Amino acid sequence: MTDPTPGDPATDLALRLALPDALRVLAEEFPRAGWAEAQGPFRNLVLFWLDKHMSFRRLLDRLEADAQAALDGADPMAYRRSLARHGGMLINELHGHHMIEDAQYFPVMERADPVFAQGLKILDADHQALDALLHEMTDGANAVLRDNAGGPGFRDRVGGLSKILARGGPLLQRHFEDEEELVVPVLLKHEPAALAY
Numbered sequence: 001m002t003d004p005t006p007g008d009p010a011t012d013l014a015l016r017l018a019l020p021d022a023l024r025v026l027a028e029e030f031p032r033a034g035w036a037e038a039q040g041p042f043r044n045l046v047l048f049w050l051d052k053h054m055s056f057r058r059l060l061d062r063l064e065a066d067a068q069a070a071l072d073g074a075d076p077m078a079y080r081r082s083l084a085r086h087g088g089m090l091i092n093e094l095h096g097h098h099m100i101e102d103a104q105y106f107p108v109m110e111r112a113d114p115v116f117a118q119g120l121k122i123l124d125a126d127h128q129a130l131d132a133l134l135h136e137m138t139d140g141a142n143a144v145l146r147d148n149a150g151g152p153g154f155r156d157r158v159g160g161l162s163k164i165l166a167r168g169g170p171l172l173q174r175h176f177e178d179e180e181e182l183v184v185p186v187l188l189k190h191e192p193a194a195l196a197y
Helices: 025-029 043-071 076-112 114-145 154-189
Strands: none
Touching: 025 114, 025 154, 043 076, 043 154, 076 114, 076 154, 114 154
16 A cells, blocks of 8 residues: 555545555454444443544534524524534544544554554544644634624625535545544454553
8 A cells, every 4th residue: 555645536535435445454354334233342442432523523514504504694693602612612622532543542553453554644644634624614713703793794704614614524524434444443353452552
C-alpha cells in the first residue's frame, strides 16, 4: 500500500469511497454486522467508540438542519444559541477525540497490527484534512455568531456556513466509517497484552 497522496482516489479523504482493499482485511475478518454483539475484553471500548462517532453524526445532522431552518426563516437568535451550543460541542469534542486517538490509542494499535499501521497513514492524513475543515467550520460559525441582530448579511453568513457543512459532512462521514473499519476490528482481534501501553 502506498502512502496517501492528495488527489489519489484510493486514499484522499475527499475522493475515496471506501478503504483500499489492502486495508479492508480487518473489516472482512470482523464485519460491521457483528460489532454490536461482539464479546471480548474491549467490548465496552468498542461500544464507546461507536457511540462517540454516532454522537458526532447527530451533531452534524443537527447543525445542517438548524442552518436550513435559519435559511427558511427560523428565529435568528434561537439559531445562534443552538449553533453556539451544538457547533461548539462538535468542534471541541472532535478536536479532543482526534488528539486522544493520535496520542494514546493509535500508537498502541500501530504496534499491535501491521494492517492498522498501514491504515494509520490514511487516518493521519484524514485528521490533517479534518483539522483544516474544523477551522473553516469554526470561522463560518463565528461569522454567524458575531451578527447579533440577524441583520441583512445574516442570511448570507448562514448560507456560507451551510455550504461548509454540506461539503464537510460527507468527509466526516467517510472518515468515521473508515476509521471504525480499522479500529474496531483491531480491538476485537487482539488480546489486552497486545494492546498494552
